[in-house]
Amino acid sequence: MQLRNKKFYTINLGCRSNAYEINCIATELINNQAKKVKDLSKADICIINTCSVTNKADTKSKYFINKVLRVNKTILLVVMGCFSQTNPDYFKQYKKIIAIGNKYKNKVVDLIKMYKNKPIIKIESCSKLNKFEQFENISFIDNTRVFLKIQDGCNFMCSYCIIPFSRGRQRSLDHKKIVNEIKILSKKYKEIVLTGINTAGYLDESGCDFYSLLKKINTLSGDFRIRISSIEPFQITKQIIDLISNNPRFVQQFHLCLQSGSDKILKLMNRKYTIKKFNDLVKYMRSKNKFVSVTTDYIVGFNNETDQDFKDSLESLKLIKFADMHIFPFSMRKFTAIANDKNVVNSSTKNKRFKQVYELNKKLKNEYLTQFVGQEVEVIFEKPKQKNIQEGHSNYFFKVFVKTCKQLHGQKFRIKITKIINDQLFGELIN
Numbered sequence: 039m040q041l042r043n044k045k046f047y048t049i050n051l052g053c054r055s056n057a058y059e060i061n062c063i064a065t066e067l068i069n070n071q072a073k074k075v076k077d078l079s080k081a082d083i084c085i086i087n088t089c090s091v092t093n094k095a096d097t098k099s100k101y102f103i104n105k106v107l108r109v110n111k112t113i114l115l116v117v118m119g120c121f122s123q124t125n126p127d128y129f130k131q132y133k134k135i136i137a138i139g140n141k142y143k144n145k146v147v148d149l150i151k152m153y154k155n156k157p158i159i160k161i162e163s164c165s166k167l168n169k170f171e172q173f174e175n176i177s178f179i180d181n182t183r184v185f186l187k188i189q190d191g192c193n194f195m196c197s198y199c200i201i202p203f204s205r206g207r208q209r210s211l212d213h214k215k216i217v218n219e220i221k222i223l224s225k226k227y228k229e230i231v232l233t234g235i236n237t238a239g240y241l242d243e244s245g246c247d248f249y250s251l252l253k254k255i256n257t258l259s260g261d262f263r264i265r266i267s268s269i270e271p272f273q274i275t276k277q278i279i280d281l282i283s284n285n286p287r288f289v290q291q292f293h294l295c296l297q298s299g300s301d302k303i304l305k306l307m308n309r310k311y312t313i314k315k316f317n318d319l320v321k322y323m324r325s326k327n328k329f330v331s332v333t334t335d336y337i338v339g340f341n342n343e344t345d346q347d348f349k350d351s352l353e354s355l356k357l358i359k360f361a362d363m364h365i366f367p368f369s370m371r372k373f374t375a376i377a378n379d380k381n382v383v384n385s386s387t388k389n390k391r392f393k394q395v396y397e398l399n400k401k402l403k404n405e406y407l408t409q410f411v412g413q414e415v416e417v418i419f420e421k422p423k424q425k426n427i428q429e430g431h432s433n434y435f436f437k438v439f440v441k442t443c444k445q446l447h448g449q450k451f452r453i454k455i456t457k458i459i460n461d462q463l464f465g466e467l468i469n
Contacts, residue, residue, distance in 0.1 A: 039114070039153045041070040047081035048074070049102050052089025054233045054267055056119060058187040059143050060087040062173035066147045069174075078106065083114045083150060088121035090204055092369035096121055100128075107132075114153060118143055120204035124373070126161040133157060140164050140190075140205050144171045164206030167191065172211060182420045182430070182448050183265070184227045188216055188251070189234030194270070196297075197308045197375035198340065198368065201235060208239050213246040217254050224262040228418050228450050229289075229431075231265045238266075238273040249278050256287050261450070263418075263433065265289040268335070271296070271319055272310040283326035286416075291331040291361075291435040292323060299354025300347040303340050308375065313354050320358055329409070331361040331434045338395055339388035340368045342381045348391055355398055361406040361436070363399045367392055400461070407436060407463055410455045414468065417453045419446035432463075439464050 046067055050060045063085060064074055075081050084106045088099035099121035106115055116136045122129065123139030136149050136158040149158055170190060191206045192199075223230055234240065240248040255264055264287055271294045282288040294316070298304050301312050323330050336355075343351075355363075367388045370377060383391075417438045419430035428446040429439050438453055439462060440446070453465040 039150055041067065041072045041147075041151065044072045044082045045075045045080055046072050046083040046085065047076075047078045049084065049086045049106070051087060051099055051102065052091065052095060052120065053235075054185055054231070055187055055190070055235055056087040056089065058185050058233060059118075059173070060085060061185075062175055063143070063146050065175050066173070067150075070147060078109050078113075081110060081113055083116060084110070085116040085146065086118070088117060088119035090120035090124050090200055090371070092366065092371075094369065096125075114150070116146060116150065118146065120200070122161060123164065123204040124200060126159070129157075129159055129161075135159070137161060141167060141171070144173045164191070164204070167206040168209055170209045170211045172215075182227065182418055183229040183231055184223050185231045185233050186216065186219060186223070187211070187233050189237055189240045192236040193239065194236070194310070195308060195375065197306060198337070198371065200371040200374060203373045205235050208236055208241070210234075210240050210242045212242050213244065213251050213254060216251065217258070220255060220262075220264075221258060221260075224258065224260040228262050228448070229265060230262060231267060233267040236270065236273075238269040238278075248273070249275065249281070252278065252281055252288075256281065256285070263287060263289055265291065265435065266293075268293045268295060270294075270310075271316050274319060276322060279323055279326060283323070283330065286433070289435055290327055290329065290433055291333065293333045293335075294319070296334040296358070296360075297337050298340060298343075299336075299351030299358075300343070301350075303343055303347055303351070306342055306376070307337075307340065317354075317358055329413075329434060331406070331436065332358070333362045333364075333435075334360050335364045335366065336395060337366050337368050338392045339383035341370075341376055341379045341383065343368075343383055352394065352398065355395070355402070359402050359405070360399070361434075362403050363395070365392060365395050365399065403461055404458070407458055407461060410434075410436075410463060411458060412455065414452050414454050415465075416450060417465075418450045419448065421447050436463060440467060442467065 048060050048064055050057050089095040118138045122137050129137040139161045141162050141164055142160055189210045191208045192201050193208045238248045320332050415432040417430040417432050419428050422428050426443050432438050452468040454468055455463050455465045457464050
């Protein structure tokens with residue numbers, strides 16, 4: 039297929055790594071003189087990067103695949119990602135399709151060029167992948183920040199998680215390429231986000247680990263800050279915390295994946311820490327910076343979770359006091375160690391527990407944000423969504439709103455927080 043003047047449409051489902059990948063592909067298509075469009079019905083090609091982290095994610099992936107073909111019957115459908123990786127037989131029913139998994143994503147444009155009205159299905163196991171599949175461009179812009187994928191895959195076999203089966207083993211981008219890319223990006227953008235499937239598991243072929251990479255980035259000159267995406271608590275050392283805490287080079291936020299507040303459930307999940315170890319880690323972070331934002335992922339209704347286990351979990355959450363939580367009802371995934379376990383928590387109990395955690399999260403989030411009223415924070419402003427209200431993320435990652443007609447997009451300002459309304463912080467520019 040010739041790409042010149044071909045119109046393409048993209049759909050991204052799931053994580054930031056997926057977003058990174060599909061944006062890299064879009065950039066490469068544009069470099070080949072294709073045109074990105076916002077109207078699916080007018081597109082020649084649609085690329086969907088799928089997710090399979092939950093049953094709901096699978097359903098969503100199928101929904102969008104079928105929606106595309108319902109809206110545009112002549113389109114070339116390109117499907118990739120975790121859903122296609124773990125459901126290869128699903129694509130045998132389609133005639134005008136290119137289907138890959140999580141391998142060959144950096145070859146998507148080449149596959150489109152090769153397409154000649156016959157299905158291309160290249161869904162191969164990722165289990166033996168040991169090289170980081172690098173795109174032609176290795177970063178992408180989202181509003182005012184840049185995402186840089188430094189790592190892929192995961193070696194930790196949590197009993198509920200499909201990611202090691204869909205993404206394969208850990209592999210990392212060479213640290214020299216990361217540092218060089220940051221040098222270039224930091225001349226134009228003020229925030230760069232390091233992302234991956236297991237970001238803190240970074241370890242390139244030269245032996246450079248995550249701490250060593252952060253130290254190299256910390257020595258760079260320029261007015262920019264680094265944000266680190268989701269990390270595992272058992273991979274965060276005091277060295278890393280000491281480097282990041284109160285350091286203007288880094289956003290003062292740690293997204294630590296707790297998953298459960300019960301030691302019994304953590305053991306069943308094959309997580310590598312106890313509640314005490316997790317809480318001690320958070321205490322150490324707060325001893326370095328009392329305002330640090332500690333956020334988490336939390337699973338409700340894991341198999342074998344009794345009322346007492348859930349009660350223990352709630353007490354742990356009250357003790358740790360997260361700034362915010364992403365809450366998920368447990369979803370059984372095929373291939374995983376827990377897949378055949380019959381001690382399932384029923385849906386009504388899951389929903390009840392979800393609501394309790396949701397309400398607790400609202401309370402804890404409000405407590406965390408309230409302490410900033412009267413404080414000064416550093417905000418990088420994004421494209422405004424409301425007239426005369428500018429918004430951006432602070433150096434603690436929470437959003438800040440400023441009532442002003444000034445255009446602040448892409449700029450960094452000190453802001454004094456003046457009030458909190460419905461969990462939203464408002465402030466004023468400091469002259």
